Amino acid sequence: MFPARYWREIPQRYRLEANKCKKCGRTYFPPRLVCADCKSRDFEPLKLKDEGKLLTYTVIRVPPSQFIEQSPYAIGIVELDGGTRILTQIADCNLDKLQIGMRLKIEFRKIQQDGEAGILCYGYKCVPV
Amino acid sequence: MTGIVGYGAYIPRNRIKLEEIAKVWGADAPSYKRGLLLYEKSVPSPDQDTITMSVEATKSALKRANIPPEEIGAVYVGSESHPYAVKPSGTVLAEAIGATPEVHCADYEFACKAGSEAMFVCIGLVESGSVKYGLAVGADTSQGAPGDALEYSAAAGAAAFIFGKDNAIAKVHHTYSYMTDTPDFWRREYQFYPRHASRFTGEPAYFKHIIGAAKGIMDKARMKPEDFNYVIFHQPNGKFPQRVGKMLGFKKEQIEPGWLSPTLGNTYSGSSPMGLTSTFDISKPGDKILMVSYGSGAGSDAFILEVTERIDEIRDKAPKTRWMLDNNKTYIEYGTYAKYREKIRMGT
Amino acid sequence: MRDVAIIGVGMNKWGELWQKPLRDIFVESALLAIEDSGVDHIDSMYVGCMSSGIFVGQEHLGSLLADYLGVNPIPCTRIESACASGGAAVRMGFMDVASGMSDIVLVGGVEKMTDVSGGGATYALSTAADQEYEVYHGVTFPGLYALMARSHMHQYGTSREQLAQVAVKNHENGSKNPLAQYPQKVTVEKVMNSILIADPLRILDCSPITDGAACAILCPAEMAKKLSKKPPVKIIASGHATDTIALHSRKDFTTLNATVKAAEKAYKMANLKPEDINLAEVHDCFTIAEIIVIEDLGFVKKGEGGKATESGMTALDGKIPVNTSGGLKSKGHPVGATGVGQLIEIVHQLRGEAGQRQVKDAKIGLTQNMGGSGGSTVVHIMQAM
Numbered sequence: 042m043f044p045a046r047y048w049r050e051i052p053q054r055y056r057l058e059a060n061k062c063k064k065c066g067r068t069y070f071p072p073r074l075v076c077a078d079c080k081s082r083d084f085e086p087l088k089l090k091d092e093g094k095l096l097t098y099t100v101i102r103v104p105p106s107q108f109i110e111q112s113p114y115a116i117g118i119v120e121l122d123g124g125t126r127i128l129t130q131i132a133d134c135n136l137d138k139l140q141i142g143m144r145l146k147i148e149f150r151k152i153q154q155d156g157e158a159g160i161l162c163y164g165y166k167c168v169p170v
Numbered sequence: 171m172t173g174i175v176g177y178g179a180y181i182p183r184n185r186i187k188l189e190e191i192a193k194v195w196g197a198d199a200p201s202y203k204r205g206l207l208l209y210e211k212s213v214p215s216p217d218q219d220t221i222t223m224s225v226e227a228t229k230s231a232l233k234r235a236n237i238p239p240e241e242i243g244a245v246y247v248g249s250e251s252h253p254y255a256v257k258p259s260g261t262v263l264a265e266a267i268g269a270t271p272e273v274h275c276a277d278y279e280f281a282c283k284a285g286s287e288a289m290f291v292c293i294g295l296v297e298s299g300s301v302k303y304g305l306a307v308g309a310d311t312s313q314g315a316p317g318d319a320l321e322y323s324a325a326a327g328a329a330a331f332i333f334g335k336d337n338a339i340a341k342v343h344h345t346y347s348y349m350t351d352t353p354d355f356w357r358r359e360y361q362f363y364p365r366h367a368s369r370f371t372g373e374p375a376y377f378k379h380i381i382g383a384a385k386g387i388m389d390k391a392r393m394k395p396e397d398f399n400y401v402i403f404h405q406p407n408g409k410f411p412q413r414v415g416k417m418l419g420f421k422k423e424q425i426e427p428g429w430l431s432p433t434l435g436n437t438y439s440g441s442s443p444m445g446l447t448s449t450f451d452i453s454k455p456g457d458k459i460l461m462v463s464y465g466s467g468a469g470s471d472a473f474i475l476e477v478t479e480r481i482d483e484i485r486d487k488a489p490k491t492r493w494m495l496d497n498n499k500t501y502i503e504y505g506t507y508a509k510y511r512e513k514i515r516m517g518t
Numbered sequence: 519m520r521d522v523a524i525i526g527v528g529m530n531k532w533g534e535l536w537q538k539p540l541r542d543i544f545v546e547s548a549l550l551a552i553e554d555s556g557v558d559h560i561d562s563m564y565v566g567c568m569s570s571g572i573f574v575g576q577e578h579l580g581s582l583l584a585d586y587l588g589v590n591p592i593p594c595t596r597i598e599s600a601c602a603s604g605g606a607a608v609r610m611g612f613m614d615v616a617s618g619m620s621d622i623v624l625v626g627g628v629e630k631m632t633d634v635s636g637g638g639a640t641y642a643l644s645t646a647a648d649q650e651y652e653v654y655h656g657v658t659f660p661g662l663y664a665l666m667a668r669s670h671m672h673q674y675g676t677s678r679e680q681l682a683q684v685a686v687k688n689h690e691n692g693s694k695n696p697l698a699q700y701p702q703k704v705t706v707e708k709v710m711n712s713i714l715i716a717d718p719l720r721i722l723d724c725s726p727i728t729d730g731a732a733c734a735i736l737c738p739a740e741m742a743k744k745l746s747k748k749p750p751v752k753i754i755a756s757g758h759a760t761d762t763i764a765l766h767s768r769k770d771f772t773t774l775n776a777t778v779k780a781a782e783k784a785y786k787m788a789n790l791k792p793e794d795i796n797l798a799e800v801h802d803c804f805t806i807a808e809i810i811v812i813e814d815l816g817f818v819k820k821g822e823g824g825k826a827t828e829s830g831m832t833a834l835d836g837k838i839p840v841n842t843s844g845g846l847k848s849k850g851h852p853v854g855a856t857g858v859g860q861l862i863e864i865v866h867q868l869r870g871e872a873g874q875r876q877v878k879d880a881k882i883g884l885t886q887n888m889g890g891s892g893g894s895t896v897v898h899i900m901q902a903m
Contacts, residue, residue, distance in 0.1 A: 050650055055266040071651065097672070097771055099664035100717040101656060105644065106637040108656040110216045110509060110516065116657045116716075118665060118766040128652050128665075128766040132217060133183045133500070141672050149225040149266055150217040151253075152655060161253055163221065163262060164654070 042155045047162050054164035057089035057147065059125060068125045091147040092170065093121035098131065098139045107153045119145055119167050133168045144170040172297045173338020174475070176235025176484070179447040179491040180226040180309075180328045181434065184213040185499045186507050188322055194504045195317045202322060207408025211325040211435025212495075213502060214311045216510055220249040221259045223328035223440075224307045225266045230488030231305070231330040232267060234339070239268040242332065243301025244292055245275045248284025248439045250357070250364075251311045252277050263307065274301070281355055282404055283465020284308060285329065285439040290471050292333040293342050303334040310438035315363035316513055323407050325435025329443035329491075339481045340450065340459070344474040346387035348379055355466030366466075372410075375468050380404065380414050383470035384462050391474050395419040399457040402445035404464035405431035427452050428461075434495055446475075448491035455479040519616045521739035522753045523903060525746035526555020527862040532730030532850035533699040540574050540630035541586045544731045547855075548587050548626055551733035556747040560735070561620040563587075563594035564610040566603030566627035567854035570596075572642040574633050583628075600646035601803060603627060604732065604857025605887030605896030609756045611736045612898075621741065626733035627855035639727050643853070646890035648764040660724055660804065662765050662891040664716035667806035669771040671718070673821070676809060678718055680824030682709035684805035685722050685847055687833055692844020694834075694874040699728055699850030709805075723805040728850035732858035734865070742903065751868045754882075755899040757784030763893040772821075774892035777814040781886070784897040785816075792816030795838060795899070796880045797867055799860035801888035802845040808832075811886055812840060815897075834875060842867060842875045857887030857896060868902040 052058040053071045060072035064081035070089060075082055098117035101108070108114065115131040117139070131139065132150060145167035152164045187210045192199035203209060214223070224247050232239060245264040252259045260275035278284040278291075285308015292304030309328030314320030333342075354375035357364035367375075380403055388394065395401070401424045403411040408431045415425045428445030437444055442463040449459055457477040464470045508514050528550025535543060544565070552560070563584060571577045577596075584594035599606040604627030611625035631639055644653045647662060657665075670676045686706055692698035709722040742750035759779035762768055768775070785791060792815060800815070802808035809823035817838050818826040826832060832840035843849045843863035846856060864883035866872045881902050888895045 046650075051265060053651075055262075056268055097665045097669040099661050099668060099719075100714075101658060101661050102714050102716060103636075103640070103658065103660070104656060105640050105653075105658060110512075111656070114656060116655065116661050116665070118771070126766040128657060128764065129655050130217075132215065133498075141668070149222050149229075150215075151219055151222055152217070161219075161221075162654075163266075166217065166655075 042160065042162060044160050047160060057091070057165060059087045059089050060084040061087040068123070070125050070127060089125050090122040093119045093145055095139065095141055095143045095145055096120050096126065097141060100136050115139055117167065130166045131168070132166045146170050171341050172293050172333055172335055173341040173478070174331050175237065175303065175334040175337050175339065176231040176332040177447050177450055178227045178230025178234060178330045178488050179444050179494065180223045181494040182212050182214045182218050182223070182326050183498050183500050184215060184502050184510065185210045186213050186502055186504070190504050191321055205409070206322065207432050208322055208435065210433050211323060212327055213507055213510055214326040218326065219253045219311050220247065220251050220309045221253055221262045223326065224259065224263045224309045224330065227307060227309065227328040227330035228263060228267055228305060231332050233488045234484040235332045237303060237332065237334070242269045242303045242305050243273055244295050244304040245269055245273055246278060246288035246291060246305065247307045247309065248278035248288040249309050250279055250281055250284060250438055251313070252279070280469065281466035282406070282438045282441055283463045283469055283471060285443040286463035286471040289331055289443070289473070290345060290347065293345055296333045296335060303332055306331050306333065308439040308443040310440050312436060312438040313363055313511065320364070320366065323436040325437050327434060327437035327440040327444050329440050329447050331443070337480055338478055339484060340475040340477045342473060342475055344387055344391045346383055346390055346472040347469060348383035348386055349469035352468035354468055371466065375466060376406065376410055376464055377414055377417070379468050379470040380462050380464050381418060383472040384418050384460065387460070387472035387474060393474070397458060398424060398460045400424050400427055400449045400453065400459045402428035402442050402449055402459070402461040404442045404462065405429065405445065406436045408432040430491070430495060444491060450477070450481065451485060451490040451492060453477045453481060455481060520618060522612050522615045522736055523739040523742035523750040524734050524753065524861070524865055524900070525737055525742050525750050526551045526557065526735035527733070527865045528554055529697060529730070529732040529859060529862055531697045532728050532852055534632050535729040536632065538729070540570060540576065540628060541582060543630060543729060544583050544626065544628040545586050547731040548624060548733045551624065551735050554748065555735035555745065557622050557735055557745055560589060560592060560622045560624045562592055562614055563589070563624045564597050564607040565594065566597045566607035566857060567629060568598060568600055568603050569642045569645060570630070572645065574630050599894045600889030601801065601853045602857055602887045602889035602894045602896050603854040604859065605885065605898065606758065606857070608734070608858060608861055608898060609758055609896055612753055612756050615736050615738055621737055623736045624733055625736060625858060626731060627858040628731035629852035629854040630729050631727045631852060632729050652764055658716060660716040660719050663804040663806050664719045665765060666771050666810065667718055670806060670810065673772050676824035678710060679706055680809065680828050681723055681805040682706040683827045684802060684808045685709045687827065688802060688841050688845040688847040691834055691842050691875055692848025695844045695849060698844040698848045699726060700848050701844070719804055719806070725803045725846035725851035728852040730850055730852035730855050732855045732862055734858060734861055739903065749869050750903045751865050752901050752903050753898055754901045755784040755788035757781060757787065757897040759783065760894050761892055763890060765891045772810065774810055774814050774888065774895065776892055776895040777811055777886060777888060780895040780897040781815050784899050788899045790882065790899065794882060795884045796882050797839045797842055797877045798884040798886065799843060799845070799863050800840055800886040802841055802847050803851060807888070808840065808845070815884070815886060834877065839877050842872065842877060857885065860885040860887055861898060864900045868900060
């Protein structure tokens with residue numbers, strides 16, 4: 042991964058920075074320029090909560106090549122408190138005991154690395170509370 | 171007076187038992203356990219490294235400190251396993267907690283003493299008024315070569331401390347350093363595993379420097395072992411901190427709260443700093459604490475701290491170190507351990 | 519707007535075509551379609567292809583394929599809408615003819631997927647999802663559909679067996695299709711014991727990696743009878759809609775809104791209802807997709823796709839046969855060609871040329887071609903003339 046592409050998303054990957062439509066209140070992660078609901082372009086910054094619940098999940102057994110050493114791993118869609126949804130890995134969990142509705146919290150992890158010599162890519166994952 | 175305003179630790183959930191490692195190398199597990207007082211150790215997942223553990227330990231420290239992260243003027247990460255050979259760990263940490271861009275960042279390396287080194291520098295900067303708050307982290311995902319004695323102890327963990335002048339949970343009364351050039355343990359550039367000088371790492375290295383630093387700071391403060399409620403020494407295994415404590419005249423009870431190595435292993439730069447966090451977890455206002463680190467190469471930093479009343483307000487705002495050590499554990503086999511620690515050569 | 523007819527179709531057997539390069543795979547099917555139609559020239563071309571840049575390192579397909587088909591200098595454009603690229607190319611051709619801009623238009627699709635490793639194919643396909651907020655975290659396409667499957671099972675009680683029954687039915691149909699990549703029949707037991715890919719989806723819930731192409735010739739309906747050697751088929755509706763590219767941005771993971779909206783538009787344009795459709799080719803990239811899609815097309819109520827499949831409603835002799843060709847599951851899924859392949863099956867059925875898998879009295883057929891995890895969908899409705 043070319044560094045600029047990774048670097049640009051740091052506020053989202055490290056700090057879950059989102060934005061919120063000032064007119065209708067809908068939140069966007071990553072931040073957007075136009076509200077998909079009310080078409081307003083007036084936004085304010087918002088930091089997402091670091092806990093939420095699991096909406097749906099799977100366990101990836103055949104991963105993309107840069108994820109082989111982590112395989113098998115769980116992926117879930119998580120609704121953070123406040124209502125914003127993210128897709129993320131669920132780390133440090135018992136793969137047989139995942140349940141829709143379970144409480145999760147954000148942890149900072151290494152997500153992938155660009156081969157042996159490229160940059161290390163960090164970001165959010167969830168772990169059971 | 172400068173003090174610690176927040177502290178936090180992080181321990182990965184994976185553990186490997188000493189027997190599981192001994193089995194692979196045909197070693198005699200019971201005698202290792204007796205000899206080193208080591209039973210199991212923490213193991214990082216493939217998605218954990220010095221940076222990720224530093225961020226999590228710091229998040230806990232920030233919860234306890236309850237300060238705006240942008241007021242942190244110095245971010246120092248001490249480790250011998252910085253994920254990059256060139257590119258700081260501290261910038262990722264500073265960015266993740268929201269301390270950028272008005273902040274000074276540096277990575278430290280001094281074998282197992284890099285964490286206390288970061289603490290030492292933060293204390294100086296806060297005391298001088300150069301920064302309002304300074305963040306010091308000791309973290310490592312230590313590696314021992316397969317089959318080497320270090321493989322039984324090399325573990326992963328992190329401790330973070332925020333230093334400042336107001337609202338301290340522990341005041342820093344004295345600092346002291348004791349250094350010589352002693353090549354007992356090293357890792358050359360481009361080498362994956364460190365090397366050590368076996369029994370030479372003991373008497374002329376670990377014991378000489380810890381005793382030198384402990385005696386030096388006690389002389390400076392005009393204090394004796396019985397004046398302290400607790401003491402924390404660097405913990406390369408379970409046995410050394412007990413032995414050096416006895417040699418200096420400390421009792422088992424003074425050592426015990428910060429003595430994590432039997433089930434944690436040696437977290438290198440995180441070792442004595444993590445012991446300090448678990449000692450804070452049980453200490454009361456007025457308690458006096460001595461911490462002495464040790465880093466091969468070689469040297470020791472010593473600190474005399476006094477716990478304040480604020481400890482009772484903030485202790486429960488983040489997970490306690492002993493709780494993380496004793497709960498939520500996942501035991502792994504040697505094969506998984508070898509995969510997680512990149513001891514298996516992967517195809518491309 | 520002029521009415522548009524299909525007057526010729528062409529495709530070769532799909533599969534792992536080790537000997538053939540992308541350009542020949544395409545040209546062979548284009549020549550078959552031209553021959554099938556009987557036309558002596560074409561005015562313009564649209565070719566659906568998802569990812570030739572990653573799969574074979576080749577972009578600028580419009581020029582390449584027009585050149586190798588020997589039709590320079592006619593206009594030719596490559597159309598990309600992930601796995602819905604083929605359907606989108608058909609729609610472009612439809613609009614070109616309907617608008618009066620061109621008379622005889624070749625629409626096609628092609629994908630050459632076996633020139634990269636399994637990991638390379640996984641990567642190429644993953645570019646149809648949100649790179650920064652889905653793929654970055656290690657999710658794959660089987661993973662995204664597994665997330666939908668888990669939701670559907672949780673919300674509507676859809677069973678693991680019902681998912682398997684989609685594969686069983688489609689392989690049964692594919693066994694009657696000489697052009698299918700995997701014509702082998704499978705059993706529920708075999709599907710449920712196949713290798714786990716992304717829980718709860720197993721390898722036999724997934725469509726394969728395929729090389730292949732498919733082409734069709736379109737012309738104004740009023741010219742069709744004169745030009746065509748075979749019974750022409752009219753495209754009576756074309757619906758296209760989009761949805762969020764990221765699955766997690768949707769309110770409900772058990773419905774595909776782009777499919778709902780594209781179908782609504784198509785039904786309105788054709789002035790038909792779901793119950794007027796005699797058969798459908800739908801985008802069963804994974805078994806769960808067919809279950810959700812037959813609900814979203816209105817063939818069954820939301821949540822009843824699994825039960826309907828189990829009851830045989832969508833089998834060859836059912837009330838509404840779905841994926842008589844074998845679907846993506848059995849016939850193969852050369853992503854850019856898939857949407858055109860679906861259209862070809864409907865043409866064969868409406869012409870009465872479908873052999874052993876012929877649906878009796880088929881007059882109106884529907885195709886539903888979907889990109890990514892449902893971020894785009896193209897629906898066409900065809901009627902025998």
